[in-house]
Structure formats: C-alpha cells, structure tokens
Amino acid sequence: xxxLLPQLLTESVSRNPRHQAVRWSDQSLSYAQLxxxxxxxxRTLRDLGIRNGxxxxxxxxxxxASIIAVFAIMKAGAAYVPLDPKAPPSRLGYIATNxxxxxxxxxxxxFRPLAELLSEAxxxxxxxxxxxxxINGGEFPEINIIQWHEVMAVSDSDVKVTLTxxxxxxxxxxxxxxxxxxxxxxxxxxxxxxxxxxxxxFGMGQADRVTSHAPLHFxxxxxxxxxxxxxxxxxxxxxxxxxxxxxxLAALLDEEAVTIIYMVPSLLAQLTSEGNLVECNLSSLRxxxxxxxxFPIKYLRKLAALIPHANYTNLYGPTETNVCxxxxxxxxxxxxxxxxxxxxxxxCGNMEVFIVNDDGKKVxxxxxxxxxxxxxxCVSKGYWADPERTAASFVRNIFxxxxxxxxxxxxxxxxxxxNGDYTYCGRRDHMVKVRxxxxxxxxxxxxxxxxxxxxxxAVIAIADEMSGSLIKVFITPEDGAxxxxxxxxxxxxxxxxxxxxxxxxxxxxxxxxxxxxxxxRRRLCELG
Amino acid sequence: MSEIENSIKRxxxxxxxxxxxxxxxxxxxxxxxxxxxDSASLVSLVTFLEVQFRIQIPGTDLVPEHFESxxxxxxxxKSITA
Numbered sequence: 001x002x003x004l005l006p007q008l009l010t011e012s013v014s015r016n017p018r019h020q021a022v023r024w025s026d027q028s029l030s031y032a033q034l035x036x037x038x039x040x041x042x043r044t045l046r047d048l049g050i051r052n053g054x055x056x057x058x059x060x061x062x063x064x065a066s067i068i069a070v071f072a073i074m075k076a077g078a079a080y081v082p083l084d085p086k087a088p089p090s091r092l093g094y095i096a097t098n099x100x101x102x103x104x105x106x107x108x109x110x111f112r113p114l115a116e117l118l119s120e121a122x123x124x125x126x127x128x129x130x131x132x133x134x135i136n137g138g139e140f141p142e143i144n145i146i147q148w149h150e151v152m153a154v155s156d157s158d159v160k161v162t163l164t165x166x167x168x169x170x171x172x173x174x175x176x177x178x179x180x181x182x183x184x185x186x187x188x189x190x191x192x193x194x195x196x197x198x199x200x201x202f203g204m205g206q207a208d209r210v211t212s213h214a215p216l217h218f219x220x221x222x223x224x225x226x227x228x229x230x231x232x233x234x235x236x237x238x239x240x241x242x243x244x245x246x247x248x249l250a251a252l253l254d255e256e257a258v259t260i261i262y263m264v265p266s267l268l269a270q271l272t273s274e275g276n277l278v279e280c281n282l283s284s285l286r287x288x289x290x291x292x293x294x295f296p297i298k299y300l301r302k303l304a305a306l307i308p309h310a311n312y313t314n315l316y317g318p319t320e321t322n323v324c325x326x327x328x329x330x331x332x333x334x335x336x337x338x339x340x341x342x343x344x345x346x347x348c349g350n351m352e353v354f355i356v357n358d359d360g361k362k363v364x365x366x367x368x369x370x371x372x373x374x375x376x377x378c379v380s381k382g383y384w385a386d387p388e389r390t391a392a393s394f395v396r397n398i399f400x401x402x403x404x405x406x407x408x409x410x411x412x413x414x415x416x417x418x419n420g421d422y423t424y425c426g427r428r429d430h431m432v433k434v435r436x437x438x439x440x441x442x443x444x445x446x447x448x449x450x451x452x453x454x455x456x457x458a459v460i461a462i463a464d465e466m467s468g469s470l471i472k473v474f475i476t477p478e479d480g481a482x483x484x485x486x487x488x489x490x491x492x493x494x495x496x497x498x499x500x501x502x503x504x505x506x507x508x509x510x511x512x513x514x515x516x517x518x519x520x521r522r523r524l525c526e527l528g
Numbered sequence: 529m530s531e532i533e534n535s536i537k538r539x540x541x542x543x544x545x546x547x548x549x550x551x552x553x554x555x556x557x558x559x560x561x562x563x564x565x566d567s568a569s570l571v572s573l574v575t576f577l578e579v580q581f582r583i584q585i586p587g588t589d590l591v592p593e594h595f596e597s598x599x600x601x602x603x604x605x606k607s608i609t610a
Contacts, residue, residue, distance in 0.1 A: 061561065086563040109561065241560040241592045244570050248591055270567075274587060435567070467567075486543070493546030498566055501546070 003165040004188045005226055006075045008195075009035055010158075012232040019206060021229065023256070024064050024237040031232070034068065036156040041072030041105075041128070043154045044146060048103055048126050052077035052163055055171065057101040057124070059083045059092070059110050059117065062215055062240055065130035067225060069105045070170070070216065074188075075159045079168035081183070082216035087497040089113060091181070093120020095173050099183055099384050102126065108133040118143060165189035171384055172219055174319050175438050175500070177430070179446030183384035184319045191222055193378040194322040197348045198227045201326065202260065202287055202313075208233035209284070210260045211253070213243065213267070219319045220292060220436070223262050233259075243267055246275035250282075257284040262315075264436030265295035266467050272303040282307050291315035291323065292436030293468045294341045294424065301334050316344035316424070319438070320393065320408050321374045324351045325422055343421035344414065351376040353422065354399075355414060362399060369415045369425055373397075375407040432461040432469040437499045439471070444502065447495045448473065448488070453481035456511045458519045459502070473502040474511055474524055483507060529555070532581070533602040539576050540598060544569045555599045565595055577601070583608050 002008045009031070012021070017032035029037070050056060056073045058080055060066045073080040081099055083092045096104070096117070104124050106114055108131040118124055118140065128146045129135060135145065165188040173181040198204070204227060212224035212235045228235045236256045242249040249271060253261065263271075268290055271277065288303070288310050295314065304312055312329035327345025347353045355363040355370035363370040375397055382390030397405040413425040430441040441459045448457040456476040461469035477483050485505045492501050512523040529537075533555065541551050544564050550557065559565045565573060573595075574585055583605065594604040 086566075109558075239592070240563075244560070244565065244567050244595075245590055245592055247588065274590075276587070490546050498546075498563060503568070 002230070003192065004074070004161060004163055005169050005191065006038075006071055006161055008226060008230040009038070009071055012229055016206060016232055019232060020234045022064055022067050022235040022237065025239075027064060029064055029068075034071065035158075037068045038071035038075060039156045039159050040151050040154045041068055042075035042159045044128060044151045045072065045076035045078065045103060046159070047154070048128075048144075048146075050076045050078050050103060053167065054078040054103075055081050055099045055101050057081045057083050057096055057104040058216060059085065059104055059114070060107040060130055061085050061109060062212070062237060063107070063130075064237065065105075065107060066216055067235065067237075069130060070225065073105075074163075074169055075161055077161060077163055077167075079185075080170045080216075082170070082172065083117075084215065084217045084497055085110060088494050089116035089120050090495055091497065092117050094180055095183070096121035097123060098180075099171055103128065105130055107131050108135055115139065163188065165192065168381070172217055172319055175431070175440040175443050176389075177440040177442030177446075179443055179450075181443075182386055182389060185381040185384055186322070187381055189377050190380045191226065191322060193350055193376065194317075194348070195222070195226045195230055197350060198223055198323070199230050201348070202227075202289075204228070204231035204233060204260070206232040208259045209236050209256055210234070210262070211236050211238050211256075211258050213238040213240075213249075213261075213263055215240070218436070219322055220262055220264070222322065223289075243270075246271045246273075250275035250277050250280045253282055253285060254280040258282075259284050260287040260289065261285065262289040262291070264292040265290050265299070266293065266435045268303060269296065269299040269466055272299050272306065277303075277306045283309070285310050287311050287313070289313045289315055291317070293433040296465050297333075297338055297341055299465075300329070300342070301336070301338075304329070304334050314342050314344060316422075317374075317378075318408075318410055318412075320380050321351075321378045321410075322380075324348060324353055324374045324376075324378055327421060341424075343417060343419075343423040345421050348378075351378045355416065355422075356409075360398065363416075366416045366418055366420075369413050371428060372410045372412045372414045372422065373407045374410060375400075375405060379406055379408045432471075434461075434469050434471065434499050435467050437497075439469075439500050441471075444471065444473070444492070444496065444500055447492060448475065451488075451491055453478050453483055454488075455479075458511045458521070458524055460521055460524050462525070470503040471500070472524075473505045474508050474527075475505065476508060476510060530602070532605055533598060535580060536577075536601050536605070537598050539573070539580075540564065543572065543576075553598060555602075556597045558597060560592055560596055570595070573601075577605060581605050581609060 013031045013035045021031045021034040056078045103126045126144045169188045171183040176182040210228040214220035314327040315323045316325045317323035357370040397407040414422045444459045455478045464470045512520040514520045
C-alpha cells in the first residue's frame with residue numbers, strides 16, 4: 001500500500017504500464033514513460049546535490065513536463081514548490097528565498113521572465129529546462145543551466161526513495177494578510193489522506209479520464225494528478241487559455257470522453273452559460289466535482305439540467321487541510337425554489353471536523369454558528385518558517401486531553417443543519433474568494449499602502465455571481481500626488497498575482513472610520 | 529504594419545500590459561500563454577474591438593486561435609470586416 005505519492009505511480013505502472021497516464025492535445029505519455037522520464041529527471045536532481053527535504057521550484061505552465069516534474073522532484077526526496085507562472089517576479093523571488101529553493105525547473109517559454117526571477121532569488125544556482133528547445137545560457141554566467149537533452153541522457157532505472165510519509169511532498173503558497181504569502185507544508189501523509197478517500201468515494205479506476213485544469217500552485221490540482229494516477233486512469237490536461245473560452249473547454253470534454261471534472265464554480269458557471277453544452281456529447285461525464293468557493297444554486301441547477309446523468313459533489317477544505325468535507329447533491333437540492341447554495345456536508349473518511357464557539361466550547365446543537373475546526377492526518381504541517389502564524393491556526397486540540405493532537409482553525413463560520421450537514425456562513429476575517437483563489441484583503445492593502453503616493457487605503461470585496469467577489473479599493477492620495485486607475489493597477493501587478501489586481505479604484509477625500517478608529521467597511525460597502 | 533494592427537497593439541499595450549519589460553510588443557508575442565489576456569481583460573478587449581472596428585463578435589468566434597497574439601487578433605478582425 002503506497003505511503004508516498006511517487007509509489008502511486010510505481011504501483012500503476014506495474015498494473016498497466018502501457019495505459020495512457022497523461023494527455024495534452026495529441027501528445028501523451030504512458031505510465032511506463034512517465035515513470036521512466038521522472039526517473040531520469042529525479043537522477044538529474046540528485047546529481048545536482050538534491051537530498052531528502054530540499055525544495056525544488058517549478059516554474060512551468062501546465063503541461064506534460066509539469067506532471068513529470070512533480071513526480072521527479074518527490075522521487076529525488078525533495079518537496080516541490082510550484083511558482084505561479086502569472087505572478088510577478090518579486091512575489092516569486094520572495095517565495096523562492098523564503099523556502100530556500102536552490103534548483104528551479106523552468107520551461108523555455110518562461111525563460112525571459114526568468115532573468116527577473118533569478119535577480120530576486122539569489123539562492124537559485126541550478127536551472128533545469130523542461131523543453132527540448134535549447135537556450136543560450138550566456139546571460140546567466142553564475143547559474144548552471146541543464147538542457148533537457150542532458151536529462152534524457154541519464155539512466156532511467158528506478159530511483160530508491162528513502163522518505164517517510166511525514167516528509168514534505170510539496171509547499172503551496174497562499175495569500176497572507178501581512179502582505180506576503182505563506183507556504184503551506186503538505187506531507188505525503190497529509191495529501192494521501194485525501195487521495196485515498198477520494199479514489200474510493202468516486203469509485204475511480206483505469207477507465208477514468210480526468211481533466212486537469214487547476215494550476216500546480218492551486219490545491220485542486222492534487223486530485224487531478226494523484227487520485228487519477230492512484231486509480232490508474234488518464235489525466236487530460238486542459239490548456240490554461242481554455243478557461244477563457246468555454247466552448248473550447250466543452251469541446252475538449254466531448255472529444256476526450258472525460259469522465260470526471262473537478263473545477264471551481266466560477267468556471268463551471270461560465271461553462272454552463274457560455275459553453276454551448278447542448279451541442280456536446282457528454283455521455284461519458286459521470287462525476288462533476290466543485291470546490292474553492294460557493295456555487296450559486298441557479299448555475300448548479302442549470303448545469304445539472306444540461307448534464308442530468310452525472311453525479312454532483314461539493315467539496316470543502318482550505319489549503320491547510322486540503323478537502324475535509326463533502327456533500328453529494330440530491331434532486332431535492334435542485335428544486336427551482338431553492339435559493340441557498342448546497343451545504344459543505346460531512347467530514348470525509350479518516351477526517352474529523354467540529355464547531356467551536358467564541359467561548360472555546362464545542363457546538364453540537366443544530367443551527368448554532370461557530371468556527372469550523374479540523375483534525376486528523378489531513379491537517380498539514382503548518383506554514384514554512386513561520387512559527388507564529390502556524391501556532392495561531394494550528395492549535396492544540398483542547399478536546400483531546402490525553403495526548404498532543406493538532407487541530408486546524410479554519411476561520412470559516414458554519415452551523416449544523418437538520419440533516420447533520422455543515423453549512424457555510426462566512427469568514428471571521430477579511431479573506432475572500434475570487435474565481436476560487438484565496439485573497440486576504442489585507443495583502444492588497446499592505447501592498448498599496450507601501451506606495452509613496454497613497455496616503456490611506458481600504459479594500460473591500462463586493463459579492464459577484466460569476467467570480468465570487470469583485471475587489472474594490474478606496475484610496476486617499478498624498479498631497480500633490482496624481483494617481484490614475486491604470487497606474488495603480490500597474491503598481492499592484494509588480495507585487496501581486498493577476499487575480500489580486502483590484503477591479504475598481506476610487507479616490508476619496510477621507511476613508512470613513514468607526515468610533516474606535518477602525519476602517520468603517522460597512523460604510524464603504526454602502527458607498528457602493 | 530496596418531492601421532488595424534497598430535490600434536490593437538496600442539490598446540493591448542496601454543490597457544492590458546502591466547509589465548513594462550515586455551513593451552513594445554512583438555506582433556507574435558503569445559498573449560494568451562503569458563496571461564496578458566485573462567477572463568477579465570478578454571471582456572474589455574472584445575468590447576474595444578467591437579466599438580473600434582464596428583463589428584459584432586459572436587460567441588462562437590471566442591476561440592483561442594483568434595486571440596493568441598496581436599497578429600491573430602488583427603487577422604480575425606480583417607476576416608470579419610472583409
């Protein structure tokens with residue numbers, strides 16, 4: 001029984017080596033090929049000095065190469081750190097320095113922005129190129145550049161992996177309210193707790209063809225890759241541009257006879273309204289899974305009417321625990337009179353969740369709100385090099401007096417409904433979701449307040465059906481400063497990933513405050 | 529470079545590009561692959577094209593091939609206005 005993610009691959013190889021493991025347009029790799037290529041890349045990493053526990057960055061757009069990369073890095077004993085290909089170099093440089101990345105996997109397409117990234121992340125000494133295109137490394141004299149053909153010359157025999165399941169598989173950086181992201185440390189055991197449950201819950205097997213749309217730095221990607229590989233199925237990579245062109249995405253689901261999709265609700269909503277699904281043959285699609293944000297019931301209803309033979313499941317869980325609850329949508333839920341979204345459901349197998357109120361007591365009665373806490377091996381190891389923030393959210397489980405047990409405080413407010421399902425109410429802080437992405441409003445505020453031309457700033461989120469939230473910024477300029485909406489957006493893009501760039505910016509004379517001197521967000525929301 | 533290509537290039541550079549490192553834009557620079565065009569900016573780009581060139585872009589023409597680069601967008605606009 002696999003206790004490390006790379007073993008999922010090895011087990012599937014032995015069962016069915018020639019079965020397609022991953023597809024990208026007309027290219028594909030069999031399980032045997034994926035194993036062989038990841039062995040070669042793993043050996044290359046070890047030859048560069050990578051040892052158990054090291055961190056290796058991945059700076060590659062979603063591609064077959066990215067799938068080879070994740071398995072290779074883990075086989076070498078390291079944790080992979082996916083760098084958002086659309087984030088600015090300053091942010092990626094921070095991440096690379098924060099967790100001490102010394103080797104970076106990079107595609108030729110990312111080579112131009114690489115120069116900026118390398119100047120921000122001085123610790124990176126080695127770059128391995130993942131395309132067959134050769135690059136002239138002359139512009140980087142201090143960096144050792146390994147071309148892909150050199151990787152192909154290395155032995156592809158099996159690599160001995162000496163990790164335990166408590167070692168890190170990867171680190172995912174998420175928005176941090178102080179202005180810089182925090183790295184969630186996920187061990188093999190943490191993620192396998194979810195993967196083992198998911199493969200069984202969705203009855204996954206070799207016949208499954210699962211789309212992989214989420215980028216590597218987003219935790220949804222772990223289901224696409226690892227649940228599919230464990231089941232021995234086929235990963236169908238979705239080009240990132242397809243999320244902009246729903247008809248293209250729908251056509252892909254048809255052509256590839258996809259059986260399972262796992263996407264954020266905003267993408268499913270777009271697929272439903274603009275994907276022209278009626279023209280597609282989606283008879284193979286048996287399971288639609290959504291997570292990451294609330295799915296407005298009217299779009300879910302419409303989608304279920306277009307694809308009535310599929311099962312619909314809502315998954316919930318922060319990056320810190322991956323998925324921890326699930327809810328199977330029933331026909332009753334799709335009643336035309338229903339206006340609330342579906343519940344987040346019940347704890348997954350081998351995971352526990354419970355509600356704690358402001359007095360620190362467990363809430364067991366129905367209908368009473370409180371914060372959702374999670375315990376079990378699905379809870380990750382905390383935030384990289386940040387003991388303070390780790391201690392604040394990964395707390396001692398006070399309800400287990402006999403031994404040290406960790407619980408994660410989600411910050412989500414929920415209550416138990418009459419059916420024993422947990423229902424989401426909101427946050428206790430200023431975290432919002434935009435297209436499934438987590439955004440701490442404080443992060444945007446911090447970045448803006450560092451701008452010398454801005455005196456004061458407040459950021460609010462306005463609920464939006466399609467994207468989840470629209471980010472609205474109120475600023476007061478410094479005396480004499482001239483600010484334009486474009487100028488401010490450009491400034492933000494130097495520090496924040498695209499999805500955090502504000503949607504609208506309003507200059508005001510003063511930011512309204514409450515009597516205690518805090519920003520009066522309610523008043524700002526009213527200003528509209 | 530034709531007038532169509534010029535005005536598209538100017539719009540993309542002024543409104544969609546956040547990073548001055550890549551301007552002036554190459555006509556074949558991959559806009560989609562590099563995230564210059566994303567879900568938010570696609571809407572504004574389509575609106576700009578419809579207003580600027582007095583065309584109607586049907587939903588079925590919203591495909592990646594028409595938006596890959598300034599060159600692709602210009603070719604598409606030319607094919608509609610022809």
